[in-house]
Amino acid sequence: MTTAMVTGASAGLGSEYVKQLAATGWDVIVVARDAARLEEAAQRARGQGVTAEVFPADLGVRADVERVAERLRDPARPVDLLVNNAGMGTGRGFLESDLETQDRNLEVMVRALMVLTHAAGEAMVARGSGSILNVSSIAARTASGTYSAHKAWVDTFTRGLARRLRGTGVTATVVRPGLVRTEFHDRAGLDFSDKPSFVWLKTETVVRSSLRAAKKGRVTVIPSLRYKLAWVISSLLP
Numbered sequence: 001m002t003t004a005m006v007t008g009a010s011a012g013l014g015s016e017y018v019k020q021l022a023a024t025g026w027d028v029i030v031v032a033r034d035a036a037r038l039e040e041a042a043q044r045a046r047g048q049g050v051t052a053e054v055f056p057a058d059l060g061v062r063a064d065v066e067r068v069a070e071r072l073r074d075p076a077r078p079v080d081l082l083v084n085n086a087g088m089g090t091g092r093g094f095l096e097s098d099l100e101t102q103d104r105n106l107e108v109m110v111r112a113l114m115v116l117t118h119a120a121g122e123a124m125v126a127r128g129s130g131s132i133l134n135v136s137s138i139a140a141r142t143a144s145g146t147y148s149a150h151k152a153w154v155d156t157f158t159r160g161l162a163r164r165l166r167g168t169g170v171t172a173t174v175v176r177p178g179l180v181r182t183e184f185h186d187r188a189g190l191d192f193s194d195k196p197s198f199v200w201l202k203t204e205t206v207v208r209s210s211l212r213a214a215k216k217g218r219v220t221v222i223p224s225l226r227y228k229l230a231w232v233i234s235s236l237l238p
């Protein structure tokens with residue numbers, strides 16, 4: 001059996017990662033703050049015939065991040081796939097939001113992702129196998145506040161890491177989803193109800209195509225043709 005750790009596994013894309021991984025026989029470790037929702041995700045996975053470990057942690061708290069990193073380093077219980085998925089929108093412009101929120105978002109989406117990638121990457125390279133899948137965003141292409149800056153960091157970081165990992169048996173993949181129907185926008189207080197239906201992706205689509213890309217060891221993946229085109233067109237614009 002192979003084991004995957006998914007951060008932000010209590011909702012949205014994270015719970016879909018757990019579902020699809022469990023459906024293909026992966027044991028799972030689910031990480032997020034909401035222990036009750038993690039337990040529900042774990043129960044669903046167990047119902048699919050795999051083992052599921054519940055690991056409540058706030059990735060905005062350094063001591064919690066270190067506990068998760070320790071779990072990834074444990075040689076007795078190897079983790080074969082790390083999905084760094086936890087994240088959130090700020091919902092306001094930089095100067096309109098408080099610095100405390102900005103600081104926490106940076107800790108979760110950048111620092112925790114870096115620390116967990118380091119812990120998992122070291123253990124995987126020592127074993128000669130493993131995959132890391134980092135969730136960025138199409139927003140990495142735009143200059144719209146700290147969220148897009150964090151996602152651009154994840155994108156650049158993962159592509160550089162993938163190059164350094166060549167020949168080790170370990171791969172790193174970054175996924176750049178467009179808009180996905182999850183709790184993300186409500187949590188951030190963003191009203192996107194005026195967006196046309198064609199811009200919305202299903203969690204199933206994003207998760208399926210990113211897991212396929214990670215399995216093949218691809219470095220980048222943009223789920224759906226429309227967002228691939230959006231990425232290319234935006235790169236041609238001033």
Ligand SMILES: NC(=O)c1ccc[n+]([C@@H]2O[C@H](COP(=O)([O-])OP(=O)(O)OC[C@H]3O[C@@H](n4cnc5c(N)ncnc54)[C@H](OP(=O)(O)O)[C@@H]3O)[C@@H](O)[C@H]2O)c1
Pocket residue numbers: 007008009010011012013014031032033034035037057058059060085086087088089108135136137138176177178179180181182183184185187
């Ligand atoms: N939805 C979109 O349109 C979209 C587009 C592009 C990229 N993304 C990215 O996709 C990823 C998943 O987002 P989503 O759309 O699935 O949003 P979501 O439905 O709001 O889920 C976010 C997940 O992150 C977890 N999380 C938030 N803060 C955390 C913390 N401090 N510590 C640990 N876990 C934390 C939440 O769990 P708890 O509350 O239980 O901690 C939840 O499981 C994010 O990285 C997001 O930036 C989303």
